[in-house]
Amino acid sequence: MSIRRESAGESSSMAASTGAPNSIRPRIFELGNDQNRLLIATDPQDRATLQPFLEPVTLLPGEVLLDVGQPIDYVYFPQSGVISLLTMVQPDQFVETCTIGREGAVGLVTGLGSGVSLSRVVVQIAGRALRMRSATLREILPNTPSLSDIKMRYGEALISQVLQTLACNTLHSVEERLCRWLLICRDRTASNTVPLTQEALAEMLGVQRTTVTASARSLQERGFIRYRRGVIECTDVTGLQETSCECYALMRDTFERLLPYTYTDPPKDQL
Amino acid sequence: MSIRRESAGESSSMAASTGAPNSIRPRIFELGNDQNRLLIATDPQDRATLQPFLEPVTLLPGEVLLDVGQPIDYVYFPQSGVISLLTMVQPDQFVETCTIGREGAVGLVTGLGSGVSLSRVVVQIAGRALRMRSATLREILPNTPSLSDIKMRYGEALISQVLQTLACNTLHSVEERLCRWLLICRDRTASNTVPLTQEALAEMLGVQRTTVTASARSLQERGFIRYRRGVIECTDVTGLQETSCECYALMRDTFERLLPYTYTDPPKDQL
DNA sequence: ACAATTCTGTTCGTAAGCGGACATAAAATA
């Protein structure tokens, strides 16, 4: 609830997979949990168990899904869009610790522990998600072994991502980190278009807006990106990868190792 | 195994709590699991279950308890000393993501998940620990509800510490971070003496050695610390707290909230 | 006691990024 419309401008190169956007659709189709990697990786039987409890919601940019100290009532499985976990340093100062998209979930790990959020969770890029009550999931989990396994793996993948981000923020330049962020975002959204202001990027990276502007300009001059007000487009992925630090590749590889997304391929699990 | 002697120079202000140091003692006493906070917080009945599997070991400075990609065979419950989790960026470049002492454990969380280490785990300051095979703990866990609970809480406390460190490293100056580190170390060891080289500190903080030297000199001039080759002594904790960023207090508070150490209150412990 | 090693002190030029300010331009709103 509290969520209604779809943001404009998300269609561009992204709508390809499901066809033309259409706000009113039979629910059964819109519910399609074939867009969230964790759900994809879940064994069909377990997926069937989850299905009745999954509720489709729209993620609006800027929306705060959770805040520090708040009880985690829902687990979100994004189907599109990008969500940030932010850690608070001062009441008005936040740093992004983690980026979540259709490859993951919000609240799956912490939500089933103490049940209280350690981070502020904000929608950065509009999208859709399937959500489910944490309490329900907690009850179901013992009966859905594949999901339990995925939860464990995803928990480690998340930690791994945070650890790498920590090292990266500590050691690497803003330019490198900006490239990393754009590349990750690109993977999350399956789109070269990153609909974010430089100001938003600056806050996530924990740097000044002017520094982002300078980096962005430099990247544009080299032809790696092109940007206009509120949008950055990746025009040369190879260039971005070369300019980025190795953290992007490391994070990507670690994720694939922990959660290979051919997981369902055979009946259940391998590895 | 592979561990024998005790490092010199760890006694100073620390031996107060348990009386005069004595290297040869009846094992039953040395085993005393009343020094590790997680074990202290465990219900006596569960502790009795664990007891026979806990093996005392000495932690030698520089010792690598675990490395990236290695299977996690043991869970360590430090009784003294300080251990760092390091994330690798390049084969020769590491950043500390987490500091662990007698308030926590190594391998308790990740060790029982995929069982493969995401970090390099290194002993920074000599000490002792009780260790136990991960496989054994995994079997026992369902029968020790208080330990399960603690594992969950500690997992969150760890994540919280990493998140805060991430934000801190991203936003705060080396001086602030150095103060934070010293204060945390002081809590871990219950001693004002930090037996570490500036070089080691630099690597953990992910900065240049000369920068640490400069900060250390400045702190010494202000009377907050005093240092000599390989040792830093905290001489004015209040000064350090004021010079440190708020992250120290935040980390401390979060930890106490998630793992209040009056958990068992009555039987033993003080501190 | 001597040599080798390991820390620390110090210097210095340079680069990255901060922080603040102000102008301009594009959107959103009325």
Place this chain on the structure above:
DNA sequence: TATTTTATGTCCGCTTACGAACAGAATTGT
């Protein structure tokens, strides 16, 4: 269309920290 809001462009002085180099001092090992 006019107005307000929001995003970007740009400038500049300043601080922090890097990076590299070398000297001196404390330890350790022999």
